[in-house]
Amino acid sequence: MGLRRTIEWTEGGVSIIDQTKLPDELAIVNCEDTERMARAIETMEIRGAPAIGVAAAMGIALSAKGAFSGEEDLIKKLDSAASRMASTRPTARNLFWAIERMRGVWDRRRGSGALAISEAVIEEAKKIAEEDVKVCRRIGENGATLLEDGDCIMTYCNAGALACVEHGTALGVIRSACRAGKRIEVVVPETRPLLQGARLTAFELKSEGIPFKLITDGMVARLMQKGLVDKVVVGADRITRHGDVVNKVGTCGVAIIARRYGVPFYVAAPLSTVDLRADPEEIAIEERPPQEVTEIRGIRIAPAGVSALNPAFDVTPRDLVDGIITEAGVQRPPFDLTLFQAE
The missing domain is CATH 3.40.50.10470 (Translation initiation factor eif-2b; domain 2)
Structure with a gap:
């Protein structure tokens, strides 16, 4: 594209291009928590089925960055974040595919401890984003x-x-x-x-x-x-x-x-x-x-x-x-x- 990525995980949250401002302004929005990411999907600051799939994954991962008292508390936060993401837009399959994939991360790791689950959730969201880049290039070539x-x-x-x-x-x-x-x-x-x-x-x-x-x-x-x-x-x-x-x-x-x-x-x-x-x-x-x-x-x-x-x-x-x-x-x-x- 010759520009930055549409969505990126950063130390301070998730950085997205605000597509409601285009083409007049290339505005960057930082989503610091799950709720802000959900609103970005609902208002179409970020849109497009693959992009909102990545956004849903990262929105869930943002809840793993916050404070939690232990494994069960973290899992409750992750479940809540997944439900919030699922409520944003009903049609794009990629959004629900990403939520299901993210749920699998903490379901498989129950008993491994809060820190291990938190790290795995964040890494999975990053992995989904990197896979999207490779997949799109293969689609383009085909x-x-x-x-x-x-x-x-x-x-x-x-x-x-x-x-x-x-x-x-x-x-x-x-x-x-x-x-x-x-x-x-x-x-x-x-x-x-x-x-x-x-x-x-x-x-x-x-x-x-x-x-x-x-x-x-x-x-x-x-x-x-x-x-x-x-x-x-x-x-x-x-x-x-x-x-x-x-x-x-x-x-x-x-x-x-x-x-x-x-x-x-x-x-x-x-x-x-x-x-x-x-x-x-x-x-x-x-x-x-x-x-x-x-x-x-x-x-x-x-x-x-x-x-x-x-x-x-x-x-x-x-x-x-x-x-x-x-x-x-x-x-x-x-x-x-x-x-x-x-x-």
Whole structure:
């Protein structure tokens, strides 16, 4: 990305890029305790499924830095921190995957003493962050093989370095292709209501010098209809074992249009995004405040008092997905992501 990591463990807490301030200001926030990290996730100071998975792990680890009277007291604090993290946002699988992994640390070490558990919890959170970097680079390398020199790629929302520790998933594929010498141009829908495409993806691409054009969400069909898009690559917040994809609201519409005009539609995500148990209709879709629709950065754009719907995500059916790119490789339909999990 050419910038610092999105999230880092420090001696004084956890340092994050405040994404609500971008692109105007690169502000750094220090989360000193579990509650501050939880609020950062809820307010989307940090967002993106892989990033909030890391944030949840580090938020739990922050509770291991505080004072505790013994092993049982520490475990109570860790359990409480895990519950608080689980309450932040309901949809991204990575968040719950990270919480489950962190719980395993103290469950396995019961009886080893408070200090040993505390140290192990902190080390596990750091390990999850470092793994995310390696995983995203493998996703990028695997996905880059699908892109041709001269391709115009449409992405959606932000699945870049800002959505991970660094490098990114969907944007990681584009980054890796560019670094391999391929000439890639990117089309970036603005992504209402919070404009993650305009604010975050455009910021990343501009910082890296990758050519792109910003469009409104309503222009997606026009560009594909005119043959101006070669492939679509998006990220994901949750993927079912059979390839149904939960991602930023509007993704399903992009996939439908891509299928109509014969544009390959790919999803890039780590295996920690895969939910082997849930069916699409069982996944909780987060409802965000209506003010995010009726206002843009605090400025009202709709008549006062109007009601608004604001689901944060939608579900793209598996039959609209041409390939899922993970650190284990690229899988094409019919999808069975348990095969990758087994590896």
